[in-house]
Amino acid sequence: MKPKRILADFFRKTWPLYLFSLIFHFVSNLINVFFPKVLGQFTDKLQGNGLTSNLIVDYSLMLLLIGIGHVLFNGIALYLVMYVGRKFEYLVRQGLFKHFTEMGERFYSKNGVGKLLSYFMNDVTAVRESISMGFNATANATMLLIASIVMMILSDIPYYLIVASVLPLLLIPIIVVYLGPIIRRRSMAVQEALGTMTETAEEQFGGIRVTKKFAVESIMNERFGKTVDQIKHYQLRLVRVSSFFQALIPFLGAIALVVALAFGGYLTITKQISLGNFVALTLYIRMLMNPLQQIGNVINTIQRSRASLERLNGLLSQQPDIAELENAKEMDLTEASIAIQGLTFAYEQGSNPVLKDIDLNVKAGTTLGIIGRTGSGKSTLMKLLLRMLDPPPGAIRYGQTDVRELTLSSLRSQLAYVPQDGFLFSTTIKENIAFSNRDLPLEAVETAARHAQIYDNIADLPNRFDTRLGERGLTLSGGQRQRTSLARGMIKDAEIMILDDSVSAVDAVTEKDIIEAIQRQRHGKTTIIIAHRISAIKHADEIVVLDGGVIVQRGTHAELLAQQGLYATLHAIQEEGSQHATGTSYS
């Protein structure tokens, strides 16, 4: 696919707005440059004693009209450009979010949430700023510069006087371009120092018990003090440049005025230009100072945002790594067994495989338990089954069909999945449980909650199922989150359900109740349970023990206990020291 060009696409759509804005800017500045001219004429009339009371009113009204006209057109131009900028932001963010929903596992493990958010926030805003404020300032300043110079030439102000007076002003953008990045770097250093201080404070308050317990408050005070001194240091470094910068710009304006005064004054005295033109010239110089400073700023903004634009284009050009095949088909997964044949999988080509030569057959309606240590490949296997990662062709089949030949919607709508971390969204509990179909009635949600042993906890909440979670709402404990997430999986009543260590944070008593509920509800339906606690899987029809990406043992709970091996060791560690626990207690 050809690389994305978001800006070009956007300009193609919005160029009329830009054109209008440009025209309005032009008109507005055209009006604006008459101001010094009118005042100059006024002066000349005054000097020539040609002024009458009526003429004064005319001139005043003319000045007012110029002012209002300039402001009005300038306002419209400004609004148009800012509108376009926000529209850009809106559209790009919309596109980014859609793109995010399409990207897979690999993408997210490579880019952390923080990084993606910074694309979404900082980069989009940076580009927006240069295409709206940047455009605005450039258009405004260029138009003003051109219009003023043309006006001055038309007013018979000699061009060498114009050049001499305007020359110091032209240094302004150059200085801004030179000092701008330095100021920016130094102010970034201040921001970073501030961030470090906040982090240190955050860390200290979070670990207050530890700090107090080891009686090291004075050391921690010192540590914090250092971060504070850093801020001061960087802040003072920043102000050395920024205050110089702030002083320098008006100074250049003053130089231009001095030139105008000395040179222009001389020409006025020797009657080579009129007093009116002299007055107009000084007014033009004051008028040009601000826009020229803005041009410098714009150059800096554009430089920064070019990198942002490239990042955004690069991001949007990435292809999702899980894509549906062209001839992917819908399929009913009822009665479909799951067959894994010779599955070997590595995250990167050439790196060590995480799963090696896995053979598994899960008959429809049975329960499979997978157990193993952290890093044994359990979760990778699960991701392959859900096709969050792409397995090699033919390695995983639902019924007779390769998982790669199914449409993603038909696969995922018939699978239920309960993740380990119990991730919930900041919305109501009802919406969280009914995540797969927000239109489900409350009764269905309640039933699912009962099955997941979370109903009583929710019923105790003030707003019951309408209670909002997170973000200024309520936070649930780890175990409660897991059970809510379990209810979210159960409500689908799917043909196939995968539980990825889904009850790790609940206590032993509740775990037992949940496992029983799962057994009841999932009777006759395919269920895969991944766990690191034996208690969660010992009822399974078949249990496989994964170690280092290889199936090292398989069988039922009783069979595996009878063998020497990892399973028996795990059992011994988990239920250690117990002569009472014979492993036969399962009812």
Next chain:
Amino acid sequence: MRPAQAIHNWQSDQKGGPKLPEQKPEYVSAFRTLFGYAKPHLWGFIAVICCTLIAILSDLLQPFLMKIAIDDNLMSGKNDYKGLLTICAVYLGLSLSSLLFTYLQGNILQSIGQSIVSRIRKQLFGHILKQSMRYFDRMSSGSLIIHVSSDTEALNQFFSQVLLSLFRDGLTLVFIIVMMFHLDTKLALYCLILLPIIWAIAIAFRSFIRTTYQLARTRLSRMVAFVAENLSGMNLVQVFHQQKEQEKQFNERNSQYFQANLREIRTNVVFGRTFDILSNLSIALVTWIGGNAVLGHQLEFGVLYAFITYIRQFFQPINTITQQWNTLQSATVAISRIWSVFANKPDVTDRELAHVDLRKEEQDEDENERQASLSNFSLEQVKGRIDFNRISFSYEEGIPIIRDLDLHINSGELIGVVGTTGAGKSSLISLLCRFYDVKEGSILIDETDVRDIPQATLHRLVGLVQQEPYLYSGSIIDNIRMFDQSISREEVIKACKFVGADTIINKLKEGYDTRLSERGSGLSAGERQLISFARIIVFKPKVLILDEASANLDSHTEQLIQHALQIVSQNRTTIVIAHRLSTIMQADRIIVMSHGEIVEQGNHQELLEHDGHYKELYDHSQGNVAV
């Protein structure tokens, strides 16, 4: 709005938002406190004001100089080019001094402001660290962070922006008015009619702008929060095939933000233009009135020229000052919040023994005894006997957490504590560490009341390993010695070898100098736990309390931990709060707690035979419950 700022706002909204105490800011006392901080810098402030005066002079006198040039040199027809050059030279000189003094003014003001802010920051942080645990229970750590970073930053802005603008723009405004009156009183009076109108418009618009700005900020926060959450939960969205639905919800938030932005733009554009129109109106007015005056020879043209320029300059400082209004407000709120933190005194304090010495004759028998027992008390000689003498405790009046609990622990004993959540296990420990003080009864270590032991000594004496070991950002070695550089590297390594962490640490790229970040990420839960054990070995507390990790350690790591626990508990009085019975089956004594009382105690076998709470817990953990 700056995007990074937006994310930050969103995060701080999440952290501390609702818990910030909504008190009425006490402006007067807050500013008095601030004044106290500013007082030592009196001469600095005077210098800043002087610099400001000189700095604005050239900008202010420019129209005046032009007036002289026009009236005296150009219009008079005297062809006095020398005079004109003098004016140029004066103006150039003024501009140069302005360049220098603007620079000085910025630097001096910043260095004063920074000194004050960093002093406040350090004191604030030190003050918070001194507070008792009750304080940290009450205040979310989010809101404390806001005090230390955002509130003090608002203070910083007060110095670098508000004060600067107040000096600079305020003085400018005053001078412009003075100059106008100096030039022509009547015309100046006409112009001053504008002033109230400008203020009224500015204030009306400011509040309007603030609401639209707030609206945009809230909507942006909502959108960012939504995206951040969906990014972290994207695998779920995809597995549940909800991309379309989430996209719909996102677009709703996105377009709400877009609408709010347009409103903000409209408000800003209209406000800016109104100001400009007002400025143009006043120029036209001045031209009309002034022109007529010139015509009647009551006014020289140069004066009119100066007036017009002054009027154009007049609006800028007003605009800048009104822009500072928001910053001033948030700084005021911040100051009063910081002040309220300072006003809070820690409720667990050391008894003041030094003072007792001064009043020897007033000491009664008890005091004497207390003194005597304390003089015998030294860190090295403590054996580690602990007595809980019929203690009671509650966090809130009327809801007792621990009732009349009596427990005596011999030195070197290994005690296991079990019980359901809310039984009072953690509170018992907090009391021993003196995070809180008991309501009734007393806790003695080697016959000395914990309230009589200086907190620093007590904390060194009693070591605590928490459920979630807390690691600081810094190297592993510094984490083990808690940044105390007086503890040697060898000592740390020895400790790590002792608990079996050495091999794991050596496997890391930079060994003991590996930097940990974000609360020890990069290490597994078990490895973090081992590091916290090594800390205990290094700091050698006589009493060790272990809040056992219940989180999902995998079985292998759990074995490592068990082994380390055995090592650290040697020759120490050790109290283990157990979440899994396997940990404490070997304990000398197991305490079963329920509703703040001890309901059973004895060793594993005895308790099983007793067939009570413990037996029930044990059966559950083994899955031996009849269904």
